[in-house]
Amino acid sequence: MELGIHNLRKRYQNEVVLDIDDLTIEEGVITGITGPNGSGKTTLLNVIAGIEDCYEGKVLYGGKSYSDEIKLKTTLVFQKPYLFRRSVFDNIAYPLNLRKVPRDTVQEKVREIGNLLSINDLMNKKGHQLSGGESQKVALARAMVMEPELLLLDEPTASLDPESVVKIEKSLTEYQKWKGCTVVIITHNIEQSRRLCDKVICLERGKVALNGVL
Amino acid sequence: MEYIKQGFIEAFQLLLQFDPEVYDVIGLSLFVSTSATVIAAFVFVPLGVYLGIKDFKGKKMISRLIYTSMSIPSVIVGLVVALLLARRGPLGFLGLLYTPKAMIIAQTILVIPLILGLTYSMAKNRGVAIHKVAKSLGGTRWDSVILIIRELRIDILVNLATSFSRAISEVGAVMIVGGNIKGQTRVITTTISMMNSMGEYPMAIALGTILLIISFGIHSIIYSYSQEE
Ligand SMILES: Nc1ncnc2c1ncn2[C@@H]1O[C@H](COP(=O)(O)OP(=O)(O)O)[C@@H](O)[C@H]1O
Ligand SMILES: [Mg+2]
Numbered sequence: 001m002e003l004g005i006h007n008l009r010k011r012y013q014n015e016v017v018l019d020i021d022d023l024t025i026e027e028g029v030i031t032g033i034t035g036p037n038g039s040g041k042t043t044l045l046n047v048i049a050g051i052e053d054c055y056e057g058k059v060l061y062g063g064k065s066y067s068d069e070i071k072l073k074t075t076l077v078f079q080k081p082y083l084f085r086r087s088v089f090d091n092i093a094y095p096l097n098l099r100k101v102p103r104d105t106v107q108e109k110v111r112e113i114g115n116l117l118s119i120n121d122l123m124n125k126k127g128h129q130l131s132g133g134e135s136q137k138v139a140l141a142r143a144m145v146m147e148p149e150l151l152l153l154d155e156p157t158a159s160l161d162p163e164s165v166v167k168i169e170k171s172l173t174e175y176q177k178w179k180g181c182t183v184v185i186i187t188h189n190i191e192q193s194r195r196l197c198d199k200v201i202c203l204e205r206g207k208v209a210l211n212g213v214l
Numbered sequence: 215m216e217y218i219k220q221g222f223i224e225a226f227q228l229l230l231q232f233d234p235e236v237y238d239v240i241g242l243s244l245f246v247s248t249s250a251t252v253i254a255a256f257v258f259v260p261l262g263v264y265l266g267i268k269d270f271k272g273k274k275m276i277s278r279l280i281y282t283s284m285s286i287p288s289v290i291v292g293l294v295v296a297l298l299l300a301r302r303g304p305l306g307f308l309g310l311l312y313t314p315k316a317m318i319i320a321q322t323i324l325v326i327p328l329i330l331g332l333t334y335s336m337a338k339n340r341g342v343a344i345h346k347v348a349k350s351l352g353g354t355r356w357d358s359v360i361l362i363i364r365e366l367r368i369d370i371l372v373n374l375a376t377s378f379s380r381a382i383s384e385v386g387a388v389m390i391v392g393g394n395i396k397g398q399t400r401v402i403t404t405t406i407s408m409m410n411s412m413g414e415y416p417m418a419i420a421l422g423t424i425l426l427i428i429s430f431g432i433h434s435i436i437y438s439y440s441q442e443e
Contacts, residue, residue: 051346054269076350082343085365085443095351146352 001062001073001149001182002027003048008057010043010206017043018055018206025199027062030176030183032193035203041186042079044203045152048184049076061150072099075146079154079186081139083127088119088138091127095146113141116171132159137168144175151176153185157192169196190214217415224416225423236417240424243401246314246388247381250321251329255374258330263359266337267345280334283327292390295320299391312393317401320387325377332373337362340369368440375432382428 003025010018018040046052061070096106114120157165202210299311310316345358385403392399409418
């Protein structure tokens with residue numbers, strides 16, 4: 001779904017951390033967000049995801065305001081993922097169980113995503129005992145399995161080894177082509193945004209400093 | 215000093231002979247305080263989590279109210295419940311005063327602020343991150359509450375053990391609403407207090423030892439459970 005952001009202003013204790021007049025994020029492509037630390041990238045993603053709901057201005061999802069329906073089609077993978085104290089399988093199955101998906105379908109979908117991200121060997125481990133990199137992959141799987149129309153990722157490869165980065169990037173592009181979803185990804189790595197993104201937005205002190213194709 | 219030594223010897227004889235009076239008293243204590251903790255937990259654990267993760271106007275005020283009410287003296291709770299349940303009181307027609315039910319009511323009211331406060335502050339500190347994850351995956355606020363209870367179950371059990379310990383070790387409320395009637399409303403603490411004033415030290419020491427074992431026991435069971443997880 002296309003995202004429209006209008007006159008968005010977000011403050012923390014009177015300090016403006018986001019100030020965006022007009023920004024459109026295109027449907028069905030991968031958009032990258034870059035910018036220095038503290039420039040408001042995470043805050044912007046939280047606003048779009050509906051996690052942060054105290055702000056001025058409007059965010060429109062395919063022309064509509066945020067609603068329960070949008071919530072079910074949108075997901076955000078946090079920079080520091082939190083995994084539940086249960087097996088990796090149950091972690092990934094969680095969003096499907098919330099949606100009352102039948103058991104067989106859950107099995108099938110979790111395996112499918114596990115294959116895509118090469119994490120099927122982790123399935124029986126406990127979520128809270130994984131390494132940082134493993135957690136990031138599982139959190140990504142937990143988001144992908146719900147087949148969102150809007151997938152928001154906050155530095156999803158930050159704690160991965162170089163080999164895993166390549167693999168995950170490949171899986172992500174593959175997944176996006178397959179499902180045709182809209183992806184917004186925060187990354188510090190220019191090379192990565194070249195490899196992954198169709199569009200790149202650069203934030204500086206809460207404002208859009210650059211918006212275009214690399 | 216001799217009477218203390220003698221007291222301990224006779225106390226262990228009482229316990230090992232399975233003196234029915236002693237075990238009735240222990241049984242009633244466990245029953246009353248467990249019931250109170252469980253009843254209060256059913257409603258106030260979910261409510262504490264819910265309030266902890268929700269933003270609303272006056273949240274600071276509510277926090278203060280919850281935290282101050284945690285230290286309410288048990289005698290006051292006993293007094294209020296006794297006034298309500300007294301024959302001429304508004305709930306006098308129920309005929310509950312000086313029954314175990316009245317004791318459960320009083321102890322439930324006593325542990326409610328404790329359970330609510332401990333759960334609330336736990337959810338405010340550690341539940342918010344979990345709530346965000348649940349929300350990002352499409353969950354409602356109640357889905358978050360259920361998830362947080364499952365994720366923080368060990369902390370919740372520790373909180374409940376703390377509340378149970380407060381209940382089983384208080385004298386004021388159960389004394390006032392129960393009346394320490396032999397064979398009916400006598401619990402560990404009221405018996406200790408009475409036996410002590412009568413100079414019956416063996417019985418007091420025996421029950422005191424049991425009270426300690428119960429309190430330590432509960433906490434060490436929960437500790438080993440949390441280590442296993
Ligand atoms: N909960 C918060 N309370 C106060 N200030 C915050 C909070 N979250 C973020 N900020 C501030 O907002 C600014 C933007 O933060 P963030 O969006 O995390 O930046 P980025 O992800 O680009 O590094 C920073 O200056 C940060 O200190
Ligand atoms: Mg950030």
